[in-house]
Every structure is written in C-alpha cells, then in structure tokens.
Amino acid sequence: MAIKMLPFQPEPLVPTGIAPNTALALPPKRVKWINYQMPTKAAQVKAMYEIAKAEIAAAVTKVPLFWRAIAKAEDKEEFWRIWLKENEESIKNFHIVRVLLVGFTSEEDT
Numbered sequence: 578m579a580i581k582m583l584p585f586q587p588e589p590l591v592p593t594g595i596a597p598n599t600a601l602a603l604p605p606k607r608v609k610w611i612n613y614q615m616p617t618k619a620a621q622v623k624a625m626y627e628i629a630k631a632e633i634a635a636a637v638t639k640v641p642l643f644w645r646a647i648a649k650a651e652d653k654e655e656f657w658r659i660w661l662k663e664n665e666e667s668i669k670n671f672h673i674v675r676v677l678l679v680g681f682t683s684e685e686d687t
Contacts, residue, residue: 606680612640613674621672628676640673 592599615621621639628637643660650656 608635608680609678611676611678613676615672615674618672621674624674628674633678634676635679636675636677638675640671640675642668642671645671 590601590603592601594600613624615624625637625639628634642663646656646659646663649659
C-alpha cells in the first residue's frame with residue numbers, strides 16, 4: 578500500500594478579533610461541519626457512539642435547539658422572538674448530530 582503524506586494544516590491559522598471576541602477561520606476546503614437530523618434521542622446517541630467508535634470525525638457533538646435560534650438571530654431581541662416560538666414538543670423532538678470532518682488532501686487534489 579502506498580500513501581501520500583501531506584502536512585495536516587499547511588495554511589497558517591490566524592485568530593481575528595480581540596479577546597473575549599476572537600475567532601479562528603478554518604480553511605473551507607479542508608474543514609467541514611455536517612449536521613444530521615436524527616429521529617429520536619436514542620438514535621442520536623447511537624449515531625454519536627458509532628461515529629466516535631469508527632474514528633471518522635475530528636469532533637462529534639449534539640446540537641442544542643437554542644443554537645438554531647442563535648444562528649438565525651441578528652441580535653438578542655430577535656433571538657428571543659425566535660426562541661419563544663419553540664414549544665415543549667419542538668424541544669423534545671430536536672435531535673441533531675454535528676460532525677466535524679477534516680480533509681487531508683492538497684489543493685491539487687480537490
């Protein structure tokens with residue numbers, strides 16, 4: 578078997594902003610978050626376990642429902658308008674697994 582060895586992160590990762598409001602932009606062609614909607618909490622837990630066991634992701638996490646409101650809101654007032662529309666049923670049935678995939682390829686291979 579032959580493999581091509583490439584550096585993990587050839588691009589320098591440069592933080593932006595001033596603490597505590599800093600960010601780190603990850604190279605878009607090398608790093609990707611993928612969300613999976615699961616039908617039940619048990620399916621969510623099983624998927625997270627199987628992904629971790631297979632070691633196919635750099636990270637795996639469950640997504641809290643309020644992250645959706647944070648992502649959609651432009652300001653805190655809009656966050657509360659969005660969040661207060663949720664009900665017990667929508668909260669109970671929200672099961673998303675978020676997986677971080679990191680590509681180990683060169684720009685020429687993409």
